[in-house]
Amino acid sequence: MLRTRSAGYALVIAGLIGGVSRAETIEEIEKKLTEAYAKxxxxxxxVTVDMNMDTGDGNRTTSKSESTMEWMRKGDKVLMRADSKTSTTANYGGQEMKMDNVGTMICDGEFLYSVSEMMGQKSAVxxxxxxxxxxxxxxxxxxxxxxxxxxxxxxEKVGDEDCYVIESTPKSTGASPMPGGGAMRMYFSKKSGINLKAVALDDKGKPFSTTLTTDVKIGASIAADRxxxxxxEGVQVMDMTKQQP
Structure with a gap:
């Protein structure tokens, strides 16, 4: 009887262990996302970006950006266009300043171009x-x-999409791509590999910026001239390629 019970317990434990799925590693997730993205x-x-950042001493900067994204693969190159509108409000020393910016970013597979207009002045890089x-x-x-x-x-899910969630913590404050100096949480679509959401945290772990990608239409027809x-007209393009390594 004792042997029978022991055997039964062993089967139950084995079943429980077998039913627990092994967590995927960073390497496995990266491989799956890269393969999905390649298709x-x-x-x-x-794309919307909402930022609310406390810069200390009672100062604060808030901004909201809305963009339309167009993306296309051409051979081994990637073409991209983003047209955006950004509104920023900065409060420093009790003074409030508001700024609006309209911009376009184009990647033609060879170079990256950025055009912005602020306070009636246009610039291009x-x-x-x-x-x-x-x-x-x-x-x-x-x-x-x-x-x-x-x-x-x-x-987690972003909208209806199942996503892998990766948190990146900078090895040093200077290595952080964000002014808050903290971690970044990125939500990648399992189906397409596209980064659908990114949340930036400050050095205290508090979110201060969220980027959200919605209304994604895979396989969309896009004119090449985009x-x-x-x-x-009348704007001189600053060539930064000669200054970059």
Whole structure:
């Protein structure tokens, strides 16, 4: 009887252990996301960025940005266009200042161009092409590994999309891409590999910026001329490629 009970307990324990799924590693998740992202040929989306940052001494900066994103793969290159409107309110020393900015960023697969208009003044910059700026998953993870410690958090949904959640904590304050100097939580779609949400935390672990990508249309038809840069009339383009390493 004792042997029978022991055998029964062993089977129950084995069943429980077998029913617990093993957590996926960073390497496994990166591989799956890279493969999913490689299958995406084009997409359009809306991107919003909300920031509310306490800069100390009672000073605060808030901003809201809304963008339309167009993205297309052409051979081994990625083309991208983002048209944005940003409103910023800064409070310093009891004084409030409001600013509005309209901008366009275009990646033609060779260079990255940025045009912005603020207070009636337009400016344009030409920069070296960086795949990460166009959302490249492999490039993003490469940089994260160099600058941060990565941690897998429990899966979550963003809208109807199942997402992997990765938290990156900078190895040093200077390595943080955000002014708050804290961690970043990124939510990657399991289906497409696209980063659908990013939450930036300050050095106390408090969220101060959220980027949300919605209305994603995979396989959208996009005209090729949407990724052709034309300098605004009368605006001189500052060439930063000669200054970049």
């Amino acid at each position: 995406v040929t084009s997409y359009t989306a809306k 030409k920069m070296a092409y960086d795949p990460k700026a166009a959302g490249d998953v492999a490039g993003m993870f490469k940089t994260l590994r160099e600058q941060a410690e990565l941690k897998v958090l429990p899966d 990724f052709v840069f034309k300098a605004p």
